[in-house]
Amino acid sequence: MSQPSLDEIPNKTGEAPPQLAVAPATATPPVVARATLKDIATTTAILLVTFAIGLVGGYVGKLLNFPLPWMTGSLLLTAALCLAGVPLRSLWQVRAGGQFVTGAAVGTTFTPAILVTIVTLLPAMMLGALLSVGVAVIGSLILIRLAAVDAKTAALATMPGGVIEMGNVAQRVGADPLPIMVLQTMRVGLTVCAAPFLVTWLAEAGARNVLTQGEVMSWLTVLALMAASLAGGLFLNQFKLPNSWFLGSLFVMAALGAMELIPGRVPEPILVVAQVTIGMSIGTQYKHEFLTRLLRLLLASLVTVPFALIMMALIGALYAVVLGLPVTTLVLALAPAGIAEMALTGKVLGLDAALITGFQMVRIIMTLAVAAWTARRLERLMARWDKR
Numbered sequence: 001m002s003q004p005s006l007d008e009i010p011n012k013t014g015e016a017p018p019q020l021a022v023a024p025a026t027a028t029p030p031v032v033a034r035a036t037l038k039d040i041a042t043t044t045a046i047l048l049v050t051f052a053i054g055l056v057g058g059y060v061g062k063l064l065n066f067p068l069p070w071m072t073g074s075l076l077l078t079a080a081l082c083l084a085g086v087p088l089r090s091l092w093q094v095r096a097g098g099q100f101v102t103g104a105a106v107g108t109t110f111t112p113a114i115l116v117t118i119v120t121l122l123p124a125m126m127l128g129a130l131l132s133v134g135v136a137v138i139g140s141l142i143l144i145r146l147a148a149v150d151a152k153t154a155a156l157a158t159m160p161g162g163v164i165e166m167g168n169v170a171q172r173v174g175a176d177p178l179p180i181m182v183l184q185t186m187r188v189g190l191t192v193c194a195a196p197f198l199v200t201w202l203a204e205a206g207a208r209n210v211l212t213q214g215e216v217m218s219w220l221t222v223l224a225l226m227a228a229s230l231a232g233g234l235f236l237n238q239f240k241l242p243n244s245w246f247l248g249s250l251f252v253m254a255a256l257g258a259m260e261l262i263p264g265r266v267p268e269p270i271l272v273v274a275q276v277t278i279g280m281s282i283g284t285q286y287k288h289e290f291l292t293r294l295l296r297l298l299l300a301s302l303v304t305v306p307f308a309l310i311m312m313a314l315i316g317a318l319y320a321v322v323l324g325l326p327v328t329t330l331v332l333a334l335a336p337a338g339i340a341e342m343a344l345t346g347k348v349l350g351l352d353a354a355l356i357t358g359f360q361m362v363r364i365i366m367t368l369a370v371a372a373w374t375a376r377r378l379e380r381l382m383a384r385w386d387k388r
Contacts, residue, residue: 043089050088054078054280058272068196068345070275075192078283085288090281096233098277099246099340104229105266105274106343106353107253115258118358124323125359128315128334129366132160133374135311136336139304140378146300149179151382155375157183158304160336161367163285165242169371179297185285186301191309191337192282196345198313199328203349217264225262228252242364246340250357271348278341308336326351333359 054074061073082088118125140154149157152175156166163184170177217225229249236248256262290298316334320327329351332342339360346353 043091046087046089047091047094050078050090050280050284051276053081053088054276054283058276058279066196067200068275068348070272071279071341071344071348072193072196074276074279075189075283078280079189079286080283082284082286083288083291088280088284090284094277095281096245098274098281099243100229100233100249101226101270101274102278102340102344102347103233103246103249104226104253105271106347106357107229107250108225108257108262108266109347109352109354110254110257111260111354112258114352114354115254118355121323121355121358122362124319125362126366128319128359129363131315132308132312132334132336132363133367133370135308135315136160137374137378138311139308142307143183143300143304144382146303147179147297149176151379152375153179155378156180156371158187158308159367159371159374160187160308160363161371162242162338162364163188165368166371169368169375173372173375175375178294182290182294182297183301183304185282186298187305187308187336188338188341189282189286190301190305191335192279192341192345194306194309195332195335195337195342196349198309199331199345199349199351202328202331215264216267217262219267221263222266222270225253225256228256242368243339246343247361250343254354271344274344275348278344282341312336325355329355330359332356334363339364 054077055070057073057075057077058070059073060077061069064073066072078088136158137155139158140151143149143154143158144151147154152173153170156170156173156175157180159166161169161184163181166180166184167177169175170180229252232248232250232252233245234248236244236251241247253262287294312334313331316331317327319325319330319334323330328349329346332346332351333356335342339357342360343353343357345351346356
């Protein structure tokens, strides 16, 4: 939650500013109105510039043959500029829009057979979630040594949850939110950039993207489905659930897909916009302070995040052998990144995005359920260890 500005403080105390004391209650001061319009115009301009930069980054990624060019290129360019101190900006509404579009696109891949598969694999998904938490605990021990943070903060910083969600848990258990913000931002950004390259490397030579071979649905159908998805996102958002726009849109489209009411696949421009939007939303979370006063945390993340990614990729490979499923799909399914990002990656790369979403959803739910307990337990264990 953002801190109130100095201009907002008098209103929050219930005291009217002196110059407005004699004004009618319904009057809007011209200066305030002009300032508000100027702020809106400035914010809109910055958002458009940020999106344009993300689009350029995505196009460069496409020229360089990145496996997921529009998202990784957008992320890398906006993150680089933000680290350099360029005041790029995104809003939560922009990210929510990207998640909403992604949920709608991924939801079109759900079929009755896929839903049966997801239910059948639920025990494996739960075990994978617990293993990811175990890997996070090991990573937190590494972080404690590298960055000298307390046990509770280290546990939440390396936990495969979201930045906001882990920040909320930090408030409940008394952890430091700053290292958590840095490590969680680095976790998502590095994994989103690395996972497509890793999956492409693991894929069989000559493998084709089956998603591009389906018939593209009409734009009229797209509009109708997007309207239905928007209703789902609005409904779940009322409950303040994590990734509510993604999940609400996904559930509506999955229900329609399970009833075989969705013809074809979404047009490519929709996926491009979703990639650029999500990429720039992640990239703008990087701050110039990461290279100055937070440099030690950034360097520590360059150890803990690759550790988690490699360990979960190995577990994904083991899952592939045991379950007889493609290793590329399971590496993304168990990757410690955001649910929308990994689902979109699977969708664009032609993998089983529905199965990836199932694994990621279970991980998020179980991580949120055990995060506070794990942080407190690690604190007690470290306290006992220090006494020895």
